[in-house]
Amino acid sequence: MITLDVFSDLICPWCYIGGRRLDKAVATVTERTGEEFHIRHHAFELNPAMPLSGMDRRAYRSGKFGSWERSRQLDAGTVLAGRDDGIVFDYEAIARTPNTRTGHRLIALAEREVQQGWAMADRLLAAYFSHGQDIGDTAVLARIGQEAGLGDDVASRLADPGLESAVREDLKLADYLGFHGVPVLIVGDKAISGAVAVDALVEVIERQVTATPSGAACESGVCSL
Numbered sequence: 367m368i369t370l371d372v373f374s375d376l377i378c379p380w381c382y383i384g385g386r387r388l389d390k391a392v393a394t395v396t397e398r399t400g401e402e403f404h405i406r407h408h409a410f411e412l413n414p415a416m417p418l419s420g421m422d423r424r425a426y427r428s429g430k431f432g433s434w435e436r437s438r439q440l441d442a443g444t445v446l447a448g449r450d451d452g453i454v455f456d457y458e459a460i461a462r463t464p465n466t467r468t469g470h471r472l473i474a475l476a477e478r479e480v481q482q483g484w485a486m487a488d489r490l491l492a493a494y495f496s497h498g499q500d501i502g503d504t505a506v507l508a509r510i511g512q513e514a515g516l517g518d519d520v521a522s523r524l525a526d527p528g529l530e531s532a533v534r535e536d537l538k539l540a541d542y543l544g545f546h547g548v549p550v551l552i553v554g555d556k557a558i559s560g561a562v563a564v565d566a567l568v569e570v571i572e573r574q575v576t577a578t579p580s581g582a583a584c585e586s587g588v589c590s591l
Contacts, residue, residue: 368401368574371552373408373540374487376466376501379444379455382491384549384561385484386451391567401575405484407477409470409536410548413463420464420502427463447561459498469501470536471529472511472520478529479516486514 372388374381392403427437441457448455469490477483489510493499499506504521511520523529540550543557551558551567554574558567 367404369404369406370571371406371408372484373410373536373545373550373552374548375410375412376469376487376490376494377463378412378548379441379448379495380561381549382453382488382495383444383448383451384551385488385491386448386453387561387564388551388567389488390451390564391571394564394568395571395575399572399575403571404481407473407483407487408539409466409473409533410540410545410550411466411470411537412548413465414537416463416465418465418467418502420462420500423460423463454496456496456498460494461498462500462502464494464500464502466502467533468504468507468524470533471524471526472507474529474532475511475520475523475526476514476516478532482514486511489514 370388370392372385374385388405392405395401396403424434424437428434431437431440438457441455445455445457472490473483473486476486490501490507493506493510494501499510501507501510504524507524508521511524512518517523545557547559549559549561551562553570554577556570558570562570
């Protein structure tokens with residue numbers, strides 16, 4: 367089993383695209399080599415000072431990028447980029463830019479309980495970008511967690527200090543490694559930034575399969591601010 371580590375945030379459209387491309391690449395490498403992979407999600411916050419209740423998306427994006435027109439231009443670029451990966455971005459449905467801290471705790475819960483943190487990250491990205499859901503709202507997160515099979519008490523469990531500690535450790539690690547943007551994929555001793563094309567990912571991952579002894583675990587320690 368080879369572990370691939372990914373740092374990403376839940377309001378990063380390129381993380382959504384990059385994650386889908388990584389899934390395709392891993393499926394291709396598994397088919398070719400028979401090697402199994404575990405993709406491990408690590409939390410990153412593009413907006414660490416975001417209020418817990420989030421912000422009106424138009425106001426936030428206009429302030430960050432200088433104008434609403436510029437924000438819409440950037441959105442259009444990701445809409446085009448996502449089409450080949452089967453991703454539908456519905457920016458008109460998104461009312462608020464959320465604080466993602468609790469969403470990262472939900473991912474940590476899914477990883478801890480059923481080793482499905484990566485799948486949960488994709489669920490949350492789809493909920494936000496494709497369906498306009500407020501993934502900063504604990505009630506919304508609880509429903510998504512329940513739908514993923516985490517039980518009926520997700521909302522209360524999200525307050526577990528252990529989950530917050532896991533998220534903080536990821537943030538500290540990203541800072542220590544000098545990451546200022548996401549997505550970042552760690553393959554062996556290499557850090558790969560951005561939503562890389564599937565073919566390029568396949569090449570890099572296949573090299574790692576060759577470099578990793580059969581049966582060994584490849585454990586690495588491991589959009590812009």
